[in-house]
Amino acid sequence: MTVRADQAMITSHQGEATESASLAHLVLQLCTSLQLLTVVAHRGGPELPPRQRVTLQLLVASGPARVSDLAQQIGVSNPTMTGILDRLEARGLIVRERDQRDRRVTIVRATASGAALITREAAPFPHLRRALERLAEPERAEVARSLQLLIGAISTELPSRPAVQHE
Numbered sequence: 756m757t758v759r760a761d762q763a764m765i766t767s768h769q770g771e772a773t774e775s776a777s778l779a780h781l782v783l784q785l786c787t788s789l790q791l792l793t794v795v796a797h798r799g800g801p802e803l804p805p806r807q808r809v810t811l812q813l814l815v816a817s818g819p820a821r822v823s824d825l826a827q828q829i830g831v832s833n834p835t836m837t838g839i840l841d842r843l844e845a846r847g848l849i850v851r852e853r854d855q856r857d858r859r860v861t862i863v864r865a866t867a868s869g870a871a872l873i874t875r876e877a878a879p880f881p882h883l884r885r886a887l888e889r890l891a892e893p894e895r896a897e898v899a900r901s902l903q904l905l906i907g908a909i910s911t912e913l914p915s916r917p918a919v920q921h922e
Contacts, residue, residue, distance in 0.1 A: 782905065789883070803872070806831065806839050811848055814865040815873045822851075822861050848872060 803811065810825055820828075826836035840863060843849040848869035854860035865873075887895055 807843055810836075810839055811843060811865060811869050812873055814849060814863060815870050819862045819864045821854075822863060825863060843869070 806829060809829060813825065813828060814820060822836055822840065823833055825840075826833050829836065829839075831839070840849060840851065844851065846868075848866055850864050850866055851861050852864065854862050887898070890898065
């Protein structure tokens with residue numbers, strides 16, 4: 756009898772793993788679709804390489820950050836992050852400042868131009884909004900709830916980000 760119970764539990768876990776893999780694949784498809792919408796909406800517009808874009812998005816969404824914290828969040832070394840920031844700074848999208856409390860620390864902030872670029876990159880959202888409007892209200896509510904749950908679950912997988920003191 757215990758063999759059957761163990762087999763049932765294993766089958767149940769395999770089903771959950773398959774379901775999680777299927778969901779992960781659907782999320783990947785969603786990300787790809789959103790990236791394609793972005794490309795379509797910005798043909799001929801300024802392009803940022805992925806690491807520069809993610810860095811700038813983090814700065815716009817979360818505010819100023821230390822270089823080392825950005826490097827940790829993006830998953831690159833400090834020297835690599837410095838190169839990414841050099842290129843963003845050369846385009847006028849970020850500024851680097853010395854921390855007033857600890858002059859050894861560099862704080863990075865998005866400029867108004869950087870924030871505007873990230874905002875412009877939201878241009879595919881009219882396409883996305885129209886697609887969502889095709890759903891019935893209960894379906895939109897279900898999508899919103901599911902996305903909030905997914906974002907919360909993903910956030911537990913991300914490294915924690917120490918707060919930067921704003922003066």
